[in-house]
Amino acid sequence: xVQLVESGGGLVQPGGSLRLSCAASGSIFSFNVMGWYRxxxxxxxxxxxxxxxxxxxxxxxxxxxxxxxxxxNAKNTVxxxxxxxxxEDTAVYHCNAGSYDSDTYYPVYWGQGTQVTVSS
Numbered sequence: 001x002v003q004l005v006e007s008g009g010g011l012v013q014p015g016g017s018l019r020l021s022c023a024a025s026g027s028i029f030s031f032n033v034m035g036w037y038r039x040x041x042x043x044x045x046x047x048x049x050x051x052x053x054x055x056x057x058x059x060x061x062x063x064x065x066x067x068x069x070x071x072x073n074a075k076n077t078v079x080x081x082x083x084x085x086x087x088e089d090t091a092v093y094h095c096n097a098g099s100y101d102s103d104t105y106y107p108v109y110w111g112q113g114t115q116v117t118v119s120s
Contacts, residue, residue: 002026002109004095009114012085016118020080022095022111031097033105034071034078038091038116048093049080050105058105063089085118092116 008020020036035050049059049069057069068081078095092115096107 002031002097004097004109004111006093006095006111006114009093009116011117011119013120014086014118016085017081017083018085018116020082020093020095020114020116022078022080024076024078024095024097031099031108033099034095034097035105035107036069036078036080036093036095037107038089038093039113040088040091043091045094047105051078052100082116085116087118090116090118 003025005023006020008018010018012018032053033050036048037045038048039045047060048063049067051057051069051071059067066084070079071077092113094113095111097109098105098107
């Protein structure tokens with residue numbers, strides 16, 4: 001079974017940067033994809049980004065050009081570099097692992113989440 005633990009969240013000013021980290025334990029070789037979802041207060045959880053083991057990346061329109069997803073060489077970590085943060089980026093960010101079905105990412109395992117707050 002896979003366990004995912006996020007870290008790196010916190011309070012940052014608009015325009016600032018944060019890097020989220022996700023440490024995975026257990027076997028994840030059956031899952032080609034890792035990604036990030038976020039959930040803001042009162043809103044539905046939304047997909048942010050994902051990356052395959054081959055290096056393919058996808059981003060939501062709201063973060064494209066500002067966020068970068070990457071995986072560690074050991075494949076037990078995934079990162080989300082967040083630049084030019086905006087107040088609307090405030091949310092709990094969840095790391096996840098899953099697979100692609102057609103061109104859609106389907107998470108299977110979820111981390112507990114890390115809070116990102118963008119405020120002056």
